[in-house]
Amino acid sequence: xxxxxxxxxxxxxxxxxxxxxxxxxxxxxxxxxxxxxxxxxxxxxxxxxxxxxxxxxxxxxxxxxxxxxxxxxxxxxxxxxxxxxxxxxxxxxxxxxxxxxxxxxxxxxxxxxxxxxxxxxxxxxxxx
Amino acid sequence: xxxxxxxxxxxxxxxxxxxxxxxxxxxxxxxxxxxxxxxxxxxxxxxxxxxxxxxxxxxxxxxxxxxxxxxxxxxxxxxxxxx
Numbered sequence: 001x002x003x004x005x006x007x008x009x010x011x012x013x014x015x016x017x018x019x020x021x022x023x024x025x026x027x028x029x030x031x032x033x034x035x036x037x038x039x040x041x042x043x044x045x046x047x048x049x050x051x052x053x054x055x056x057x058x059x060x061x062x063x064x065x066x067x068x069x070x071x072x073x074x075x076x077x078x079x080x081x082x083x084x085x086x087x088x089x090x091x092x093x094x095x096x097x098x099x100x101x102x103x104x105x106x107x108x109x110x111x112x113x114x115x116x117x118x119x120x121x122x123x124x125x126x127x128x
Numbered sequence: 129x130x131x132x133x134x135x136x137x138x139x140x141x142x143x144x145x146x147x148x149x150x151x152x153x154x155x156x157x158x159x160x161x162x163x164x165x166x167x168x169x170x171x172x173x174x175x176x177x178x179x180x181x182x183x184x185x186x187x188x189x190x191x192x193x194x195x196x197x198x199x200x201x202x203x204x205x206x207x208x209x210x211x
Contacts, residue, residue: 009159009200050201060201064159091200102155112151 001036001070005100008067010081010090011060014047021061024086028063031077037069054088066103146183148190156189158196161203168194172207 012024021044029039045062054060069077074092081087095103105111148156158164167175167182167190174194177187197203 011200051198051204052201054201089200091196093196098154102157106157112153 003068003070005095006067006092008092009064011062011088013086014059014061025063031080032067035073035076037067037073040066144181146186148186149183156193158193161197164194164197172204
């Protein structure tokens with residue numbers, strides 16, 4: 001079956017023990033693998049402050065991951081994640097050609113620089 | 129934002145060029161919150177194209193990126209004004 005490249009970010013309930021986090025991460029990974037997907041990269045960002053409260057919590061445990069999966073798997077994975085109360089938010093994106101090129105660049109670490117902060121500082125000095 | 133030296137509304141907009149086109153950006157990632165925050169005013173609203181000089185294509189990408197970042201609680205929907 002044709003597989004697409006996906007990115008998924010999800011937020012776990014922060015009021016859990018350390019072991020539960022890794023349990024939940026492997027739960028999600030297993031869910032994807034059981035539905036014919038393969039994990040490419042999993043990046044745990046750890047507990048971060050949220051910009052606004054979700055379910056009366058001001059922090060969340062962020063996990064960012066990349067995987068290949070057939071399209072029907074996404075519906076199954078998302079349904080299971082919605083049911084799980086410890087997963088507060090999730091966002092799945094299908095990567096098109098441009099986004100995949102961006103992903104390759106990011107892995108190599110030469111993303112295009114949009115703001116040259118060094119320049120901005122010298123400009124400010126001129127103003128003074 | 130309000131203390132942001134490169135904030136476009138603080139008269140720092142030197143060129144009307146699109147910063148994304150200039151840098152050759154193909155996809156604006158919602159995870160790069162430091163970039164997104166520069167295109168948002170101090171209430172958290174997305175700044176218009178006429179202020180930032182962003183090209184139409186990149187403004188569309190930017191707005192989806194900001195909305196995704198808001199959904200994932202990386203940047204706020206609204207910032208309360210302190211009076």
